Amino acid sequence: MLKLNVNNEVSRLREVVLGTAEKNGPTPKVEACYDPKSIEHILAGTYPQEVDMIREMSEVERVFEKYDVKVYRPEVIQDCNQIFSRDIAFVIDDIMIEANILPHREAEVHAIDYIWNQVAPDKRIILPPECHVEGGDVMPWNDYVFVGTYSGEDYSNFITARTNMDAVIALQELFPNKTIKSFELRKSNTNPRENALHLDCCFNPLGKGKAILHKNGFLNTDEYNWLVRFFGQENIFEITKEEMYQMYSNVFSISDDVIISERNFTRLNTWLKKQGFIVEEVPYAEIGKQEGLLRCTTLPLIRD
Numbered sequence: 233m234l235k236l237n238v239n240n241e242v243s244r245l246r247e248v249v250l251g252t253a254e255k256n257g258p259t260p261k262v263e264a265c266y267d268p269k270s271i272e273h274i275l276a277g278t279y280p281q282e283v284d285m286i287r288e289m290s291e292v293e294r295v296f297e298k299y300d301v302k303v304y305r306p307e308v309i310q311d312c313n314q315i316f317s318r319d320i321a322f323v324i325d326d327i328m329i330e331a332n333i334l335p336h337r338e339a340e341v342h343a344i345d346y347i348w349n350q351v352a353p354d355k356r357i358i359l360p361p362e363c364h365v366e367g368g369d370v371m372p373w374n375d376y377v378f379v380g381t382y383s384g385e386d387y388s389n390f391i392t393a394r395t396n397m398d399a400v401i402a403l404q405e406l407f408p409n410k411t412i413k414s415f416e417l418r419k420s421n422t423n424p425r426e427n428a429l430h431l432d433c434c435f436n437p438l439g440k441g442k443a444i445l446h447k448n449g450f451l452n453t454d455e456y457n458w459l460v461r462f463f464g465q466e467n468i469f470e471i472t473k474e475e476m477y478q479m480y481s482n483v484f485s486i487s488d489d490v491i492i493s494e495r496n497f498t499r500l501n502t503w504l505k506k507q508g509f510i511v512e513e514v515p516y517a518e519i520g521k522q523e524g525l526l527r528c529t530t531l532p533l534i535r536d
């Protein structure tokens with residue numbers, strides 16, 4: 233049996249799922265895409281190649297090996313995009329919740345059934361079907377769980393809106409001892425610079441009390457300000473619209489002081505090092521073309 237344990241985003245990582253770009257298939261048609269950044273790259277002829285993405289992900293695997301982190305990969309499904317493992321399930325405390333993911337991505341979920349089946353049955357949860365939720369929107373943070381959502385009446389028009397209020401309420405019922413704190417995110421199906429696809433596209437809590445934040449990703453200023461107060465203004469690394477587009481907030485913490493980041497994120501990496509973090513820099517720019525980065529490709533199972 234797998235004894236899961238994830239209470240926050242930064243405690244020392246022991247076991248993790250890393251997505252895969254194997255057999256990702258050819259460049260998709262625009263109509264088959266579910267985020268505006270992928271569409272942009274298809275139209276520009278710069279959509280990432282499978283070989284390049286496989287190479288980038290193996291660099292991340294190498295970093296995990298260096299830190300003695302056990303890595304699981306999803307079972308490969310022919311012609312299926314399985315890069316963003318973050319969204320297919322998530323762990324809070326010792327409970328694994330299978331995501332009620334965008335129907336386009338449904339097939340991805342069962343590629344980790346072999347992990348799911350190792351979790352004690354009373355620790356596996358599937359929320360009712362009306363609860364839409366993806367792991368990129370869910371961040372356990374000790375007594376809190378931060379959740380990105382969109383509750384506009386036009387929710388169903390947004391293929392970029394993945395987590396609804398039904399899920400927020402269901403999570404609160406599931407974890408009565410935690411505070412589920414939700415944040416309304418800005419959504420755009422067409423402009424990636426105005427689209428916070430998931431909470432981890434505009435916010436990431438780090439070790440040492442620090443956090444990365446992008447104000448425009450939030451629809452509600454009070455909710456943004458709540459985070460600023462929670463972490464303290466002096467601990468926030470505020471990113472620009474362009475940096476959000478580059479996925480600066482989507483780094484991944486192996487521990488309180490070790491962070492995996494993209495090697496071209498110069499302004500961020502310089503700041504992180506100045507704060508005393510060890511920054512493991514990897515090439516991930518090809519992965520980034522599909523509106524996800526390091527946090528999105530990982531699904532932590534066990535942290536200390």
Ligand SMILES: NC(=[NH2+])NCCC[C@H](N)C(=O)O
Nearest residue numbers: 266267316368430522524528
């Ligand atoms: N946790 C995340 N931010 N995941 C990014 C997923 C990106 C993927 N193209 C999608 O639209 O679903």
